[in-house]
Amino acid sequence: MARLAPRSGDAIFANVERVNAELFTLTYGAIVRQLITDLEEVEEVNKQLDQMGYNIGIRLIDEFLAKSNVVRCVDFKETADVIAKVGFKMFLGVTASVTNWDADGTSCSLVLEENPLVDFVELPDTCQGLYYCNILSGVIRGALEMVSMKTEVTWVRDMLRGDDAYELRVKLLKQVPEEYPYKDD
Ligand code: MYR
Numbered sequence: 001m002a003r004l005a006p007r008s009g010d011a012i013f014a015n016v017e018r019v020n021a022e023l024f025t026l027t028y029g030a031i032v033r034q035l036i037t038d039l040e041e042v043e044e045v046n047k048q049l050d051q052m053g054y055n056i057g058i059r060l061i062d063e064f065l066a067k068s069n070v071v072r073c074v075d076f077k078e079t080a081d082v083i084a085k086v087g088f089k090m091f092l093g094v095t096a097s098v099t100n101w102d103a104d105g106t107s108c109s110l111v112l113e114e115n116p117l118v119d120f121v122e123l124p125d126t127c128q129g130l131y132y133c134n135i136l137s138g139v140i141r142g143a144l145e146m147v148s149m150k151t152e153v154t155w156v157r158d159m160l161r162g163d164d165a166y167e168l169r170v171k172l173l174k175q176v177p178e179e180y181p182y183k184d185d
Pocket residue numbers: 061064070071072073074079082083087088091092136139140143144147
């Protein structure tokens with residue numbers, strides 16, 4: 001009878017991680033599919049995904065700040081870098097590049113070459129207007145709102161729509177200064 005060679009701890013962990021990532025991707029796919037069935041209009045699905053992402057983002061920021069040891073960013077440029085290099089890595093396992101800054105440093109693009117959310121995904125013609133990964137825009141918007149930054153996050157490129165990458169445009173609309181909660185005497 002053939003015997004399985006024992007595998008090292010690292011190999012087992014790598015396998016568990018891969019299975020977790022696949023489960024996550026498939027679960028997200030099942031949620032999108034259910035929303036399409038329930039809501040029928042892709043525009044409504046886009047809105048719902050964004051709202052779900054926002055609800056996740058406003059909670060996820062605490063975990064992000066606790067686990068990443070990131071402290072206050074000096075400006076929006078640093079914040080964008082932190083999202084792209086630390087946030088995406090922590091929650092999606094990939095990093096993004098930050099490009100196309102506008103002149104006043106309040107709008108930039110986060111470009112993903114790899115996107116684990118779309119593994120195994122092919123959109124039928126009936127879903128042409130769908131922003132399949134719209135949950136991500138909501139997550140970023142929600143997380144930033146919790147650190148006093150009102151943003152608008154929109155998709156510019158989407159490989160499921162035939163583009164060559166995934167590109168999110170993040171625009172800082174308003175930065176609410178945090179108030180010191182105590183009166184100085
Ligand atoms: C600060 O200046 O207070 C720190 C701001 C850090 C914001 C980081 C937000 C992380 C968002 C993670 C998005 C992950 C998307 C998959």
